[in-house]
Amino acid sequence: MPLFVNAVFCQNCSKKQNLFQFLTDEETNYINEHRHEVKFNRGETIFKQGGALTHIACVTTGFAKVYIEGVNKKNLLLKILRPTEMLAGPGMFNDFRHYYSVNAISDVTACFIEVEAIMEVVKQNSVFSIEFIKWVNQRGIRYFEKLINLTQKQMPGRIADVLIYLSKEVYENDKFTVNISRQDIADLAAMSKESAIRVIKEFKVSKVIKCEGNDFEILDFPALQKVSQTG
Amino acid sequence: MPLFVNAVFCQNCSKKQNLFQFLTDEETNYINEHRHEVKFNRGETIFKQGGALTHIACVTTGFAKVYIEGVNKKNLLLKILRPTEMLAGPGMFNDFRHYYSVNAISDVTACFIEVEAIMEVVKQNSVFSIEFIKWVNQRGIRYFEKLINLTQKQMPGRIADVLIYLSKEVYENDKFTVNISRQDIADLAAMSKESAIRVIKEFKVSKVIKCEGNDFEILDFPALQKVSQTG
DNA sequence: AAATAAGATTGATAAATGTCAAGTAAGTTA
DNA sequence: TAACTTACTTGACATTTATCAATCTTATTT
Numbered sequence: 229m230p231l232f233v234n235a236v237f238c239q240n241c242s243k244k245q246n247l248f249q250f251l252t253d254e255e256t257n258y259i260n261e262h263r264h265e266v267k268f269n270r271g272e273t274i275f276k277q278g279g280a281l282t283h284i285a286c287v288t289t290g291f292a293k294v295y296i297e298g299v300n301k302k303n304l305l306l307k308i309l310r311p312t313e314m315l316a317g318p319g320m321f322n323d324f325r326h327y328y329s330v331n332a333i334s335d336v337t338a339c340f341i342e343v344e345a346i347m348e349v350v351k352q353n354s355v356f357s358i359e360f361i362k363w364v365n366q367r368g369i370r371y372f373e374k375l376i377n378l379t380q381k382q383m384p385g386r387i388a389d390v391l392i393y394l395s396k397e398v399y400e401n402d403k404f405t406v407n408i409s410r411q412d413i414a415d416l417a418a419m420s421k422e423s424a425i426r427v428i429k430e431f432k433v434s435k436v437i438k439c440e441g442n443d444f445e446i447l448d449f450p451a452l453q454k455v456s457q458t459g
Numbered sequence: 460m461p462l463f464v465n466a467v468f469c470q471n472c473s474k475k476q477n478l479f480q481f482l483t484d485e486e487t488n489y490i491n492e493h494r495h496e497v498k499f500n501r502g503e504t505i506f507k508q509g510g511a512l513t514h515i516a517c518v519t520t521g522f523a524k525v526y527i528e529g530v531n532k533k534n535l536l537l538k539i540l541r542p543t544e545m546l547a548g549p550g551m552f553n554d555f556r557h558y559y560s561v562n563a564i565s566d567v568t569a570c571f572i573e574v575e576a577i578m579e580v581v582k583q584n585s586v587f588s589i590e591f592i593k594w595v596n597q598r599g600i601r602y603f604e605k606l607i608n609l610t611q612k613q614m615p616g617r618i619a620d621v622l623i624y625l626s627k628e629v630y631e632n633d634k635f636t637v638n639i640s641r642q643d644i645a646d647l648a649a650m651s652k653e654s655a656i657r658v659i660k661e662f663k664v665s666k667v668i669k670c671e672g673n674d675f676e677i678l679d680f681p682a683l684q685k686v687s688q689t690g
Numbered sequence: 691a692a693a694t695a696a697g698a699t700t701g702a703t704a705a706a707t708g709t710c711a712a713g714t715a716a717g718t719t720a
Numbered sequence: 721t722a723a724c725t726t727a728c729t730t731g732a733c734a735t736t737t738a739t740c741a742a743t744c745t746t747a748t749t750t
């Protein structure tokens with residue numbers, strides 16, 4: 229009996245990336261033959277910056293944080309990955325190394341697909357290749373936003389952005405319980421954890437949010453948006 | 460006689476992007492039929508953020524600055540474009556809008572190619588599509604570097620990065636004369652122009668660089684690199 | 691050449707942010 | 721339960737950075 233049992237075939241996988249809907253049955257089978265599923269415990273490293281990029285990954289269950297290991301042991305947290313999101317860093321088609329690290333912030337199941345297989349279907353299927361470029365460019369747009377948010381806004385604006393991001397895109401609820409630390413929140417907003425804590429407290433006393441430990445609730449969304457925009 | 464005369468055909472163009480070497484003669488001809496050359500005067504806008512992305516552009520002569528128009532009228536300068544560099548922003552294959560503005564900092568000649576034509580060859584030519592993804596990912600790696608440089612380094616480190624960038628990648632010389640303003644340098648380093656001027660002066664008095672007006676010279680490159688790394 | 695305008699520089703000051711140290715809370719191990 | 725570890729929080733303080741105003745330089749116009 230094999231150590232890893234693939235629960236499903238790509239063909240009828242409910243956790244499939246949108247991207248893969250553009251493949252033919254044959255291509256889907258091909259991908260299926262070049263993938264395997266891995267389970268990670270919370271805290272474990274999924275990708276390590278600098279390591280070889282031999283596979284791309286799709287998170288099927290659980291959450292993970294994607295971060296760049298920068299200077300002076302500081303991390304910049306790029307995003308929180310959710311189920312059905314794909315990991316295919318910019319090292320692809322270049323030096324095939326990881327330009328960020330990925331760490332499970334809950335137990336995680338992920339499908340690993342060999343990059344060679346992805347390259348093969350990019351070559352074969354022109355619709356897929358267009359959609360792949362689209363996906364990469366969408367990510368590029370996000371980096372632009374992050375660049376502006378982090379370099380042109382002051383701390384309250386940056387924390388407002390993080391709270392909006394967590395509420396709207398990660399936990400999809402006004403009320404949410406984070407599975408990331410205060411340090412992670414600080415790394416999302418590119419500031420010290422003490423500063424992050426202080427700004428969060430300010431939002432708390434001004435009744436913009438409610439926050440007890442890891443439980444957050446957005447009370448005044450328009451106010452948050454305003455802070456985000458004014459910087 | 461037409462208003463714009465195409466000086467050359469893509470086929471034997473000496474200013475051709477590396478990317479286009481992967482096209483067949485037929486595809487090159489196809490691109491040639493869907494391109495036109497435009498001359499810009501210094502200071503003129505080549506692409507405007509928010510505008511429709513109908514063409515990609517290749518700079519054949521002159522320099523241009525690429526910048527995001529951010530919050531509170533602040534700009535973030537992404538890069539200085541040189542001859543033979545290509546402009547194909549992340550709006551491509553998405554909403555087909557420009558996510559940055561591009562402005563000529565000298566007289567500029569540029570080839571404009573219809574995006575539809577590019578999409579067509581991406582679809583037709585799998586080598587080209589791989590190379591195109593490679594190109595987009597290279598840009599992504601640059602954004603990562605920029606994100607780290609701008610969010611995790613203090614002003615001396617950021618200005619050091621800018622000086623290294625200008626010397627090594629833009630003007631390709633230890634000695635160079637910039638055709639950008641102090642404000643532009645500040646926008647490259649995400650700080651106020653006064654701060655940029657002060658840091659440049661510090662480098663000057665500590666004999667790391669020589670600087671008279673727009674004439675720069677790197678005197679102690681290792682020192683610059685050290686400042687860049689320590690942040 | 692004088693007048694004007696735009697950009698560059700400097701100094702003084704205020705605001706923003708990080709660091710350090712101490713203390714608290716909460717969870718984990720013995 | 722107690723000891724211990726880890727993360728979180730707070731306050732005091734130092735450092736970094738931006739802002740504002742004045743001056744200087746350089747280029748452009750008249």
